[in-house]
Amino acid sequence: MNTLFEKFDQISKSPAAQLSAYKAQGKKAIGVLPYYAPEELVYAAGMVPFGMWGSNKKTISRAKEYCATFYCTIAQLAVEMLLDGTMDGLDGVITPTICDTLRPMSQNIRVSMSDKMPVIFLAHPQNRFDLNGLTFTVSQYTNIRKKLEEIAGKPITDDDIRAAIKVYNACHVQQRRFVKLAGEHPDVVTAVRRSAVLKAGWFMLKDEYCAMLKELNDKIEALPACDWPGTKVVVSGIIFDNPILLQIFDDYKIAIVADDVAHESRTFKTDIPDDADPMMALAKQFANRDHDVLLYDPQSSKNRRAEFVAQLVKDSGADGLVLFMQQFCDPEEMEYPYLKKELDAQGIPHIKLGIDQQMRDFGQARTALQAFADVLAVG
Amino acid sequence: MGDIYTLGIDVGSTASKCIIMKNGEEIVAKSLIDVGAGTSGPKRAIEIVLEKAGMSEQDLDYTLATGYGRNSLMGLADKQMSELSCHARGAYYLFPKVHTVIDIGGQDVKVMHIDNGAMTNFQMNDKCAAGTGRFLDVMARVLEVKVAQLGELGAQSTRRVEISSTCTVFAESEVISQLANATDKKDIIAGIHRSVAHRVTGLARRIGVQDDVVMTGGVAQNRGIVDALQDELGVEIHTSPLTQYNGALGAALFAAQIAKKRAAKAAK
Numbered sequence: 001m002n003t004l005f006e007k008f009d010q011i012s013k014s015p016a017a018q019l020s021a022y023k024a025q026g027k028k029a030i031g032v033l034p035y036y037a038p039e040e041l042v043y044a045a046g047m048v049p050f051g052m053w054g055s056n057k058k059t060i061s062r063a064k065e066y067c068a069t070f071y072c073t074i075a076q077l078a079v080e081m082l083l084d085g086t087m088d089g090l091d092g093v094i095t096p097t098i099c100d101t102l103r104p105m106s107q108n109i110r111v112s113m114s115d116k117m118p119v120i121f122l123a124h125p126q127n128r129f130d131l132n133g134l135t136f137t138v139s140q141y142t143n144i145r146k147k148l149e150e151i152a153g154k155p156i157t158d159d160d161i162r163a164a165i166k167v168y169n170a171c172h173v174q175q176r177r178f179v180k181l182a183g184e185h186p187d188v189v190t191a192v193r194r195s196a197v198l199k200a201g202w203f204m205l206k207d208e209y210c211a212m213l214k215e216l217n218d219k220i221e222a223l224p225a226c227d228w229p230g231t232k233v234v235v236s237g238i239i240f241d242n243p244i245l246l247q248i249f250d251d252y253k254i255a256i257v258a259d260d261v262a263h264e265s266r267t268f269k270t271d272i273p274d275d276a277d278p279m280m281a282l283a284k285q286f287a288n289r290d291h292d293v294l295l296y297d298p299q300s301s302k303n304r305r306a307e308f309v310a311q312l313v314k315d316s317g318a319d320g321l322v323l324f325m326q327q328f329c330d331p332e333e334m335e336y337p338y339l340k341k342e343l344d345a346q347g348i349p350h351i352k353l354g355i356d357q358q359m360r361d362f363g364q365a366r367t368a369l370q371a372f373a374d375v376l377a378v379g
Numbered sequence: 380m381g382d383i384y385t386l387g388i389d390v391g392s393t394a395s396k397c398i399i400m401k402n403g404e405e406i407v408a409k410s411l412i413d414v415g416a417g418t419s420g421p422k423r424a425i426e427i428v429l430e431k432a433g434m435s436e437q438d439l440d441y442t443l444a445t446g447y448g449r450n451s452l453m454g455l456a457d458k459q460m461s462e463l464s465c466h467a468r469g470a471y472y473l474f475p476k477v478h479t480v481i482d483i484g485g486q487d488v489k490v491m492h493i494d495n496g497a498m499t500n501f502q503m504n505d506k507c508a509a510g511t512g513r514f515l516d517v518m519a520r521v522l523e524v525k526v527a528q529l530g531e532l533g534a535q536s537t538r539r540v541e542i543s544s545t546c547t548v549f550a551e552s553e554v555i556s557q558l559a560n561a562t563d564k565k566d567i568i569a570g571i572h573r574s575v576a577h578r579v580t581g582l583a584r585r586i587g588v589q590d591d592v593v594m595t596g597g598v599a600q601n602r603g604i605v606d607a608l609q610d611e612l613g614v615e616i617h618t619s620p621l622t623q624y625n626g627a628l629g630a631a632l633f634a635a636q637i638a639k640k641r642a643a644k645a646a647k
Contacts, residue, residue, distance in 0.1 A: 354505040363447060364487060368503050371463035375498055 001219040004212065005193050012199040012241075015050070019089045019203070022048045028151060030120075031093035032202075033078055033102070034238075035262060035294055037122055038141050038282045040272070042094075043206060044164035045152040050090065051202025052078045053263055054357045056242045058086075066108040072328045073357040074239060075105045082113050092118040092151050094144060098294050099331055120147045126296045128287045137283035145279070161278035168272060171210040175201065175268040178213055179258065181220045183316060186228055186255030189220060191246040194256060198264045199241050231376040232257045234313045236339075237324035238332060239263035240355065248366050252373045258316035260309050261324075266292060293331040305335065306342030313348050319376040320349035322369070327356040349375055383638045384434065385441045387630030388421060388456060389465065390448030393485030393512060394597060395420035396627040397428035399439070403635025408432035409624050415485065416448025425455070441638035443630040447486070458637065465629030467491045467498040470593045472632055473619045478589040481579060481608070481616070482625070483598035485512040490583045500586045510578030512598050514547050518571050521554050522564050526601075529568055533603030536569035543574075550574060569603065576607035583612065593617045595625035 011018055022029055029048040032039045039049035054077035060067075063079040081087050093113065095106035110119045122144060125136040149155050178197060182189035189197075197216065201209045230253025239262060240246070249256065259265045270289045275281035289295055291308035313321050321343060325332055336352065343350045351372045353365050382401055389396040393415050399407040408431035414420035429435060444456035445465040452459065462484070470480040471493060480491040488510050492500040504510060512526075519526045540562055542553050550571070557567050575598075592614050598604055599622040609616050621628060 349500065351501075364503065366450075367447070367461050367463065367487075368501075370461035371498070371501055374461060374464045375500065 001188070001216065004216045004219070005197070007212065008200040008216075009193070009196040011203055012196040015203045016086055016089075019048075019050060019087070022205075023089045028091040029089060030148065030151070031082070031087055031090045033093065033095050034074065035096055035098050035102075036124065036267075036286060036289065037094045037096050038144065038286075039094075040161065040164040040168050040282060041141065041145050041148055041156060043167065044160040045148045045154070045156045046160075047091070047148070047152055048205055050087075052081070052087070052093070053202065053239055053241070054078055055081060055086075056357055058084075059358060066112055067105065070328050071101045071105060072238075072326050074326065075101050077357055079105065079108060079112070082109060082116075088116075090117055092120060092147070094120045094122055096122045096124065098124050099329075101328070101330075118147060118151060120144055124286060128283075128296070129298075134280065134283045134287060137286055138277075138279045141279055141282055158278050161282075165272045165278060165281060167207050167210065171201070171206045171213070172268040172271055174210050174213040174217055176265070177217050178220075179265055181217055183232070183255065183257030185220055185223050185226050186230075186232075186257075187226045188223060191249035191254070191256050192243050195241050195243070195246050202263075228255055229253060230255055231320070231373050232316070232318045233376070234258045234260060234309070234316055234318045234321045235324065236260040236309060236321060237262070237355075238326040238329055239357075240324040242355075242357075242359070242362075245355070245359075245362050245365060248362060248369050251366075252370050254322075254369060254373050257318050258312055260312060262294070293335045303338050303342055306339045309339060310342050310346045310348055313343075314346075320351075320372065322372065323350060323352045325352050325354050327354055383440045383635060383642065384432075384438055385443070385631050385634035385638055386425070386428070386439050387465070387627040387632070387634055388425065388442065388444045388446075388449075388452060389462065389624070389626035389630060390421045390444060390446040390452065391415045391462075391485050391597075391626070392447045392487075393516075394623070395424040395448075396446075396624050397424045398624055398627040398631045399428055399432045399434065400628075400631040400635055403632050403639065406621075406628070406631075407434075409621075409627070411623060415446070416451060421448065421452060421455075441634040441641070443634035443637070445626050445630040447484075457634070460630065460633060462626045463489055463491055463501050463503075464498055465626045465633065466595050467493050467629065468496070468632050469621075469625035469627075469629030470595055471496040472628060473621065473625070474591055474593045474617050476591045477593045477617075479583070479587075479592040481583060481592065481594045482596040483510070483512060483575075483579065483594070483604070484596045487511055488579055488582055490579070490586060492586050492589070502582050502585050504578075504582060509546055509550075510575045510582075512596070514550070514575065515571070515598065515601070515604075517547055517551055518554055518568075521551055521558070522567065524564065524568075529572070530601040530603045532565050533568040533572050533601075534606075536563070536565040538563075538566050539569035539573060540566050541573075542567070542570040569607075572601070572603040572607040573611075575604055576611045579608060580611040588612055588614060590614060591617055593619075595619075595622050597623045599623075 042049040054074035062083040097103040127133045182194045272285040291305045410427035412420040412424045444452040444459040449459040488504040
């Protein structure tokens with residue numbers, strides 16, 4: 001089991017080496033920026049979808065030439081890695097435009113990178129549920145499919161997409177299973193390990209990842225039950241993958257029993273439904289995504305998302321919630337008062353910690369998390 | 380069971396404080412050095428407090444560290460705890476009816492809710508020096524006065540000016556601009572106190588303010604800030620002459636609690 005954890009850790013820490021390894025196999029790779037790009041199409045084209053969620057090791061420098069100061073660091077560092085050559089191995093990049101930062105950033109990338117690699121624009125519809133919304137999503141995905149066919153130099157058949165959907169749905173099952181098992185065995189699946197396992201999935205072909213993850217899950221499942229002496233939390237936010245920050249959870253015995261994190265469960269909680277038309281199946285998956293700060297909710301006045309998060313805390317047996325607020329993330333910031341209102345109403349303790357990917361010192365977060373563990377222990 | 384002596388060390392960002400307690404009931408000695416984490420301050424503060432108590436390290440039953448630099452004392456301390464828990468504990472010892480603790484330290488602001496002596500909720504400032512002791516240090520430097528004088532000078536203000544920015548950098552520009560306009564320093568200081576109060580009030584209201592309200596930390600020695608906060612929050616704020624030692628006091632109390640449990644277990 002330790003060997004598997006080490007493998008996931010290595011992959012999560014060195015995406016550039018992973019990219020080079022795929023390239024050495026003669027594979028093409030496509031950068032996939034957040035959020036909800038249909039990377040199944042990349043897989044169906046026989047190429048490697050490569051997640052781009054910023055970096056905890058880089059400093060924003062060249063990206064300042066293009067990016068506004070209020071872009072989140074995830075977006076700025078994605079541009080930085082494209083500009084500084086880290087992602088030169090990519091054969092193209094898909095730029096979804098679901099938030100107010102990603103929209104202009106897609107154009108920054110187009111202006112700065114289109115001489116180097118194809119930049120594929122993706123606009124998801126706001127109204128994604130009715131036939132018009134679904135048709136629009138299909139038309140956007142069809143455009144991506146065409147561009148990917150040009151890069152791959154071969155057509156992507158419907159059967160290729162159906163096969164990819166099968167792989168992705170099977171992977172979702174293992175990812176959800178891992179999250180549950182990690183919550184049940186925090187003594188073995190530490191916060192640092194949990195993050196590395198989930199992060200590695202963004203840098204691997206999903207069939208390879210799924211097989212490795214299943215092997216790990218089987219081993220975790222065979223472990224004796226864990227009598228956890230610490231506290232249990234649900235984490236929420238866009239991304240929290242800094243090992244130094246995660247180590248604080250382990251230091252104070254704060255187990256992560258579930259998450260509402262965009263980089264983690266929000267990505268794989270919704271399967272791709274059955275449909276005769278595989279493109280429509282992908283569009284329906286996007287339509288079925290729910291309780292998400294980034295997606296339009298026609299019933300938003302009912303505060304359904306906050307209720308969902310509160311229920312997640314209860315269902316997972318957590319003592320409270322830790323919210324990592326990504327600096328300059330408008331959707332998360334705007335949603336927070338509603339979330340706080342619901343958590344307070346249901347008596348669920350929570351803390352909000354501001355983070356960005358250029359943070360190197362976590363002294364304040366350490367103090368807050370230690371104090372939060374004290375509060376949860378009292379409750 | 381013999382007497383139990385415990386040491387609480389609060390290694391803050393700008394000062395190191397120590398308290399030795401006997402049986403978790405009586406303060407035996409205290410010390411304070413005006414430099415904190417990463418300096419010789421903690422070691423010197425420990426030497427002084429031991430000297431004042433006429434004790435050596437071997438006489439201590441338990442040592443507990445808190446504050447921003449608490450992790451740097453591994454080996455010296457038996458355990459470390461967050462300063463929030465320790466401030467809550469210290470405030471409860473000094474004011475048993477406390478429900479809200481406002482602690483303005485060197486580089487952060489914390490508001491804690493206390494029920495029956497235990498912290499049940501808290502808020503901290505984000506990564507920003509606004510409203511902290513560091514903010515006051517910067518302003519005092521620009522105004523060419525000592526931080527300790529701010530309270531007294533601000534009280535003499537007759538026409539408080541508005542310092543609208545809570546950001547330390549922009550507020551500093553505003554203060555320089557006021558000085559350039561020959562505004563009386565006392566009025567600027569009163570404006571600075573009000574600016575801190577605005578910032579802290581916003582934080583406190585997020586978790587609710589319930590009587591009794593106690594203010595701890597070095598900044599609580601500044602009467603101007605306490606008055607401005609009372610005015611903004613509309614409640615009476617209690618302070619103690621031991622305010623700057625409150626974190627160390629809480630640490631010594633927790634240490635006593637642990638040492639007593641340990642002694643009782645050993646006696647069985």
